[in-house]
Amino acid sequence: MEEACSAQPPSIAEISASILQAAETAGRRTLLVLDDFHLLSSRAVLDSFARFAERLPGNLRLLILSRTDPRLPLARFRARGMLADIRADDLRFSVEEAESFLRKSLGDLLSRDQAAAIDRKAEGWAAGLQMAALSLSRRVDPEAFVRSFSGSDRLVLEFxxxxxxxxxxxxxxxxxxxxxxxxxxxxxxxxxxxxxxxxxxxxxxxxxxxxxxxxxxxxxxxxxxxxxxxxxxxxxxxxxxxxxxxxxxxxx
The missing domain is CATH 1.10.10 (Arc Repressor Mutant, subunit A)
Structure with a gap:
């Protein structure tokens, strides 16, 4: 027990080598998802990760989820055809998608014009649409809510x-x-x-x-x-x- 507790955690290089070996051994296509990547701040870890990303076998793909641009050599990755960016504009709901989302959440509570009005304020932002739907589900006057929906809405403000x-x-x-x-x-x-x-x-x-x-x-x-x-x-x-x-x- 004492030996186990005193053992040093594996290094980034050891973790990377283990992942690469596992992917190569598996032989099938694998997706490695890394969420909240914006929380990673260590320069040494980021440099090690960049080297790891450049050594990926053909069957391993990375999906990095981050609120900010990762501090990685993104320009180099793009130039080598290694990187596909999915940004906020790509995730923005169209008017039709926003209307469909609101109808699935609220049924027939909103007219098409009201749904479009909310989408104009939310500008296709999925979290904004979700918070509008949550607020609307507790309102008895949808039209009044649509007129007043803004960044001072309690749920939007808190988020x-x-x-x-x-x-x-x-x-x-x-x-x-x-x-x-x-x-x-x-x-x-x-x-x-x-x-x-x-x-x-x-x-x-x-x-x-x-x-x-x-x-x-x-x-x-x-x-x-x-x-x-x-x-x-x-x-x-x-x-x-x-x-x-x-x-x-x-x-x-």
Missing amino acids: LVEEVLAAQTPEVRDFLFASSLLDRFCPALLDEAVRPEGGAEEMIRRLEAANLFLVPLDDEGTWYRYHHLFSETLRSRRRTLGLEGEREILLA
Whole structure:
């Protein structure tokens, strides 16, 4: 027992070798799923994983689930044809898919126009549609809910605050709250209006890498806005935290 308890855990290299050997021995097609990959921060582990990924046998595939871009040599993997990206845009529900989802959840409670109105606010975000369905199931007036559904809805607010905002650094949260006052923005406008110390462009790149509900408005990556529900949540939290009036921004 003492010997077992004192044994060192296997190294990353040993784990990788074991997985590769098992896959080669099995001979059949195998999918290895790695969830919450964004929680992995050790540079040594990430470097070892990159080497592991480059040695995969033909019958082994990796599925990496991450809220942010993994800190791996993604450009190199793409250039070698090793990587297929599935991003937020690819997972967004179409109007038809959103309507089908809401009808399966709520039956005939919503008309097609009402379902489409919710989808416009959720912008195809599956979790947003799910939270809308949960809230609607407890309402007696669907039309009133559709009109009022926003980022200040209790379920939406709780999810975004607990799962998204709480995971950010104070610097990122401050930037999100300040920039949420703008319906759309570019780095130069942010540096002028809400970030006099500069660095807005770098912060935007960080938000993009973290998939923080940032919507590009042009192909050049100049103008952006936040997802409607996320923007409304940020503004609601500003009011709750007493940040209203901290800055006044006038847009022409």
